[in-house]
Amino acid sequence: xxxxxxxxxxxxxxxxxxxxxxxxxxxxxxxxxxxxxxxxxxxxxxxxxxxxxxxxxxxxxxxxxxxxxxxxxxxxxxxxxxxxxxxxxxxxxxxxxxxxxxxxxxxxxxxxxxxxxxxxxxxxxxxxxxxxxxxxxxxxxxxxxxxxxxxxxxxxxxxxxxxxxxxxxxxxxxxxxxxxxxxxxxxxxxxxxxxxxxxxxxxxxxxxxxxxxxxxxxxxxxxxxxxxxxxxxxxxxxxxxxxxxxxxxxxxxxxxxxxxxxxxxxxxxxxxxxxxxxxxxxxxxxxxxxxxxxxxxxxxxxxxxxxxxxxxxxxxxxxxxxxxxxxxxxxxxxxxxxxxxxxxxxxxxxxxxxxxxxxxxxxxxxxxxxxxxxxxxxxxxxxxxxxx
Numbered sequence: 001x002x003x004x005x006x007x008x009x010x011x012x013x014x015x016x017x018x019x020x021x022x023x024x025x026x027x028x029x030x031x032x033x034x035x036x037x038x039x040x041x042x043x044x045x046x047x048x049x050x051x052x053x054x055x056x057x058x059x060x061x062x063x064x065x066x067x068x069x070x071x072x073x074x075x076x077x078x079x080x081x082x083x084x085x086x087x088x089x090x091x092x093x094x095x096x097x098x099x100x101x102x103x104x105x106x107x108x109x110x111x112x113x114x115x116x117x118x119x120x121x122x123x124x125x126x127x128x129x130x131x132x133x134x135x136x137x138x139x140x141x142x143x144x145x146x147x148x149x150x151x152x153x154x155x156x157x158x159x160x161x162x163x164x165x166x167x168x169x170x171x172x173x174x175x176x177x178x179x180x181x182x183x184x185x186x187x188x189x190x191x192x193x194x195x196x197x198x199x200x201x202x203x204x205x206x207x208x209x210x211x212x213x214x215x216x217x218x219x220x221x222x223x224x225x226x227x228x229x230x231x232x233x234x235x236x237x238x239x240x241x242x243x244x245x246x247x248x249x250x251x252x253x254x255x256x257x258x259x260x261x262x263x264x265x266x267x268x269x270x271x272x273x274x275x276x277x278x279x280x281x282x283x284x285x286x287x288x289x290x291x292x293x294x295x296x297x298x299x300x301x302x303x304x305x306x307x308x309x310x311x312x313x314x315x316x317x318x319x320x321x322x323x324x325x326x327x328x329x330x331x332x333x334x335x336x337x338x339x340x341x342x343x344x345x346x347x348x349x350x351x352x353x354x355x356x357x358x359x360x361x362x363x364x365x366x367x368x369x370x371x372x373x374x375x376x377x378x379x380x381x382x383x384x385x386x387x388x
Contacts, residue, residue: 174210178203224250225257228264237264255285262294271298289318293325300332308332323353327362334366342366357386 107118185199186192193200228243244261248254262277275298281291296311312329315322330345346363349356364379 170210170213174206174213177206177210181206225260228257228260232260232264232267235267237268240264255281255288255291258284259288259291259294262291266294266298271301274298287318289315289322289325292318293322293328296325296328296332300328300335305332305336321352323349323356323359326352327356327359330359330366331362334362334369339366339369343370355386357383360386 107116181199181203182188185196185203187199187203224243224247228240228247231237231240231243241261241264244257244264247257248261258277258281262274262281265271265274265277275295278291278295278298281288282295285291292311292315296308296315299305299308299311309329309332312325312332315325316329319325326345327349330342330349333339333342333345343363343366346359346366349359350363353359360379360383364376364383367373367376367379
């Protein structure tokens with residue numbers, strides 16, 4: 001009756017006092033035999049167990065279902081995906097309808113009742129809270145179409161600074177040897193020269209050999225830079241870099257060769273190496289406006305607009321009429337949203353170089369951002385007329 005567990009020798013229930021009947025040993029054995037002989041139902045047959053449980057096996061059915069539910073939780077298996085409703089129905093109790101007490105008579109009333117069944121007091125319908133309004137989408141201004149990537153500044157080593165000085169070393173070495181010969185042979189004295197006329201021939205041979213070798217190296221260096229420039233125009237960047245390396249080893253204009261090598265590396269996407277080349281070029285010649293402009297371009301691609309603008313300003317200081325630096329500075333300012341300043345830069349760029357297509361396009365973009373659609377359209381038409 002009450003389900004309390006009693007000792008085997010008890011005749012009355014210790015909880016409710018109901019008299020207990022004697023256990024039938026034969027019936028117990030028969031039930032145990034049936035339980036042992038009956039195979040456990042598979043998980044996929046769990047819906048058919050309701051029909052088989054009509055002979056007093058409901059308790060065993062619940063145990064099997066609980067075990068199956070626990071297995072489904074541990075394995076996160078496919079059977080739960082096939083029958084998702086069954087596990088939830090077994091594990092979660094049925095939701096009870098909420099009830100409240102009538103404020104007039106105190107009777108128990110269902111939550112959705114329109115009136116009290118006892119005193120017939122009518123209840124007001126609950127007011128539904130208005131749905132929250134969806135937040136308005138923020139208007140995000142799209143950045144101007146001027147973008148690019150990053151390279152870290154590499155440390156310039158001593159070897160990089162000394163490379164490219166071969167012509168200078170040859171000329172300096174020749175000069176020192178000549179000074180040593182002049183002093184050692186006493187060539188300041190006519191008597192010494194007349195006594196040893198071979199010293200004059202040796203002096204002239206060293207001078208011609210040294211300075212002639214320096215001139216040859218200089219011409220070879222210039223030729224290597226020119227060949228590298230031609231290879232860059234043809235898109236053969238690896239070969240161009242090899243020619244620039246030759247110029248750096250032999251030439252008297254290493255800053256120019258380092259700058260050109262940096263441009264080739266930038267075309268290949270080697271931005272770290274490109275930035276290193278431009279830094280070396282600027283270390284050797286701080287007035288190299290092309291290196292400043294190319295370094296600023298790499299920083300612009302990296303999104304480091306403040307640093308890029310500094311580089312473009314340095315290029316303009318070195319060469320105030322450098323239209324490319326003015327245009328690039330305007331592009332960086334526009335990227336930062338400083339459109340009025342950008343407009344002034346692009347105005348200066350097209351003034352210095354009226355056939356500069358990129359400057360006309362950038363100027364039109366900035367004017368469109370400032371709301372001057374007519375002038376922006378004129379800039380676009382001008383760029384198209386120039387072949388954009």
